[in-house]
Amino acid sequence: MDVVIEVRDARIPLSTTHPLMDQWLGNRKRILVLNREDMISMADRNAWATYFAKQGTKVIFSNGQLGMGTMKLSRLAKALASDVNVKRRSKGLLPRAVRAGIVGYPNVGKSSLINRLLKRRMCPAAPRPGVTRVLKWVRFGKDLEFLDSPGIIPMRISDQAAAIKLAICDDIGERSYDVADVAAILVQMLARIPTVGITALQNRYKIDMDGTCGKTFVQKLALHLFNGDTHQAAFRILTDFRKGKFGWISLERPPR
Numbered sequence: 396m397d398v399v400i401e402v403r404d405a406r407i408p409l410s411t412t413h414p415l416m417d418q419w420l421g422n423r424k425r426i427l428v429l430n431r432e433d434m435i436s437m438a439d440r441n442a443w444a445t446y447f448a449k450q451g452t453k454v455i456f457s458n459g460q461l462g463m464g465t466m467k468l469s470r471l472a473k474a475l476a477s478d479v480n481v482k483r484r485s486k487g488l489l490p491r492a493v494r495a496g497i498v499g500y501p502n503v504g505k506s507s508l509i510n511r512l513l514k515r516r517m518c519p520a521a522p523r524p525g526v527t528r529v530l531k532w533v534r535f536g537k538d539l540e541f542l543d544s545p546g547i548i549p550m551r552i553s554d555q556a557a558a559i560k561l562a563i564c565d566d567i568g569e570r571s572y573d574v575a576d577v578a579a580i581l582v583q584m585l586a587r588i589p590t591v592g593i594t595a596l597q598n599r600y601k602i603d604m605d606g607t608c609g610k611t612f613v614q615k616l617a618l619h620l621f622n623g624d625t626h627q628a629a630f631r632i633l634t635d636f637r638k639g640k641f642g643w644i645s646l647e648r649p650p651r
């Protein structure tokens with residue numbers, strides 16, 4: 396691989412990378428893609444763009460469903476790896492296509508991005524983590540080819556804070572977490588986000604939030620709308636968040 400394209404979820408760019416990434420990639424050329432740009436606000440996007448620019452990381456925001464960012468990505472991949480053919484020419488070899496590998500956590504949108512780039516359905520994209528299993532090279536014009544190797548990066552499930560955010564963002568399978576616990580934590584997070592806050596939660600579900608106990612809020616919602624079924628109430632809150640009913644918000648802010 397000449398360039399490695401690491402795809403992360405723009406809502407949780409820190410939780411969708413692995414601490415060993417740098418070690419694994421060594422000094423390979425690297426592009427960071429923050430996918431699901433449609434799910435964060437412009438302010439979040441600017442904050443992350445500034446943060447990564449300061450670190451000297453090349454970052455592209457994308458939308459795997461609509462294909463935004465893909466042309467820029469292919470241009471940047473080719474430009475970053477242009478020295479490959481400079482070296483080949485100096486050795487009297489014919490130029491070859493630049494090889495780019497796409498990596499990232501499950502369900503962050505890797506296959507969708509490749510399909511958008513190639514404008515056809517090469518890789519199965521599904522709203523379930525862990526759908527991609529086979530590795531293959533896919534051609535993009537005559538100068539670039541992609542290795543569709545998504546899903547390789549093992550998640551840091553040992554990092555509880557990250558695991559909860561992955562669950563909230565639907566980046567891990569529902570069987571691996573307790574929906575009611577995760578929804579309760581989401582309520583607490585939303586209550587602290589200035590653009591959402593307790594008022595937005597109360598207005599949306601027409602129930603009072605005493606204090607900031609997420610668990611109590613989920614239980615109240617269960618009684619109010621779901622005949623006491625906590626799982627259904629919790630699922631409603633998670634689904635509302637994922638559909639942007641509280642606005643499009645990043646759950647992480649760049650570290651200072």
Ligand SMILES: Nc1nc2c(ncn2[C@@H]2O[C@H](COP(=O)(O)OP(=O)(O)OP(=O)(O)O)[C@@H](O)[C@H]2O)c(=O)[nH]1
Nearest residue numbers: 431458459502503504505506507520521525526527
């Ligand atoms: N809203 C939104 N949804 C997206 C975007 N990109 C992908 N998705 C959706 O996210 C889900 C997962 O996308 P995939 O492309 O299958 O993700 P993947 O990373 O290849 O997943 P694995 O095969 O599990 O590794 C699908 O339902 C996509 O339609 C995006 O930019 N915005």
